[in-house]
Amino acid sequence: MDVVDHCSALLSNYEVLTLMKTNFAKHNSTAPRQSAFIQDLRTIEYEVIKYLEASPVAGQSPDQIQGALAELKSWKLTKAEKLMLINLRPTTRVEVSAVLEECETRLNDDELGQLLEILDRHLPYSKPVVAYEEAAEDMQAEDA
Numbered sequence: 354m355d356v357v358d359h360c361s362a363l364l365s366n367y368e369v370l371t372l373m374k375t376n377f378a379k380h381n382s383t384a385p386r387q388s389a390f391i392q393d394l395r396t397i398e399y400e401v402i403k404y405l406e407a408s409p410v411a412g413q414s415p416d417q418i419q420g421a422l423a424e425l426k427s428w429k430l431t432k433a434e435k436l437m438l439i440n441l442r443p444t445t446r447v448e449v450s451a452v453l454e455e456c457e458t459r460l461n462d463d464e465l466g467q468l469l470e471i472l473d474r475h476l477p478y479s480k481p482v483v484a485y486e487e488a489a490e491d492m493q494a495e496d497a
Contacts, residue, residue, distance in 0.1 A: 363432060366440040367413050370405040373398055409442030409478045421475035428468070429459070442478045444469070 364372075377398045380391075405411065418439055425435050434453055443449045446465045450456040460468070 363436050365418065365436060366405055366408060366410040367415070367418060370402065370410055373402050373405070377402060408440075409476070410440060412478060413439075413476055417475050421471065424471050424475065438468075438472065439476065442472065442476055444472075444478065 377395070380395065380398075421439060422435060425438070430438075430453070437452045438449075441448070441452060443452055446462070446469070449465055449468060453459065456465070
C-alpha cells in the first residue's frame with residue numbers, strides 16, 4: 354500500500370476522540386481472546402481516549418466547532434492555528450500567545466480579547482480545578 358497524500362486533511366482532537374471511541378467499542382465487542390499485540394493496541398486506544406476525554410474537546414460538539422470556525426474565518430489565522438485553538442481551547446491571553454505564532458505583532462490586546470470572546474461563545478470550557486490535597490496524594494502515590 355502506498356500513501357498517496359500524506360497530509361490531505363487535519364483532524365481535530367474531537368474527531369480523533371469520536372473515531373477512537375467508535376473503533377474501541379467495535380473491536381472490544383468482537384473478539385474475546387486477542388493476541389498480545391491486539392491487547393497492547395487496545396490499551397493504547399484506551400489511554401488515548403482517557404487523555405482526550407480529560408481535554409477541552411470532551412465537551413465540544415460538531416456544531417460548536419463549526420460555529421467557531423465560521424467566526425474565525427475572517428481572522429488571518431492559518432489552518433493549523435485554528436486547529437490548535439480548537440484543540441487546546443486557551444482561556445487566557447498568555448495561552449493564546451503561546452498558540453499563535455508572532456502573536457504580539459499580529460494581534461493587539463483588544464483583538465486577543467475578541468478572540469477569547471469568540472472561543473468562550475462557541476466553545477465554552479472551564480478548566481478543571483484540582484485540589485491541592487488531591488494533587489499531593491497523586492504525587493505521593495506515584496513516588497511509592
